[in-house]
Amino acid sequence: MTDPIVITVATNKGGAGKTTTAVHVAAGLARAGRRVLLVDLDKQGHCATFLGRDPAPRLYDLLVRERDLADLIAEARPHLHLLASNSETLLAQDFARLRNAQADLLEHALVRKAVGYDYLVFDTPPQGLLQECALYSTDRLVIPVPVDYPGMDGAAQFVQVVQSIQVREHLPPPVRWFVPMFVDLRTSESKYNLRLLQERFGDQVSTPIPVRTRMREAIAEGKTIFEYAPGEDIAALYAALCTLLEAAHG
């Protein structure tokens, strides 16, 4: 059996669309028939709520209580399994730091144990040890970039973080995509920042994800956009992002 491909969704900013993108990438791949494990590394526990489930201390159970991964996973949708998180994830992070855990923490505790999956998708907090550990283990990196000043700045900072980990840990550069988020081409701010992003990162910039009320509604109902409004353009755009990620080499 081949190792799962690890996809990490990350950037150095809250509210950037990380969880929305992680959940929709995971759900989109699962709908295409892939076996997917979505891992929530953020204390907010939103991967669970976005999928209509309750947050739970499963990451804590794995890292601190050293329980078996198979016992901690819940099936959220067909082919889509979830390792949920909640506020105890903060304790897990402190515990890992006290034990002087290295950047390969998740590699040992999780990635190597996740047999039988085609993809592992990490949703991450905007900074800290668990973000670093995800970057250490990842094959592919998805960076949501809100096309406004804070979003662009968060992405620029994050590119530096990735580079410093890469150098320190002697890692090859991950295959990466920048996903423009909350795009509204009627505004000059969106147009300007989208152009900047494309000039800087060229074909590493994916098709933009537009701002859509239906997406907020779907999340509030604990449904994916594929379930809530399958005819919306944003559902097709997230499905296309999954196709792009599947086609990647590296």
Ligand SMILES: Nc1ncnc2c1ncn2[C@@H]1O[C@H](COP(=O)(O)OP(=O)(O)O)[C@@H](O)[C@H]1O
């Ligand atoms: N395409 C979109 N259009 C409008 N609102 C969105 C869209 N995608 C996500 N949101 C909203 O943006 C907010 C932040 O998204 P979230 O994925 O939680 O960001 P992060 O995980 O980076 O903190 C959420 O409240 C969500 O409902």
Ligand SMILES: [Mg+2]
């Ligand atoms: Mg989040």
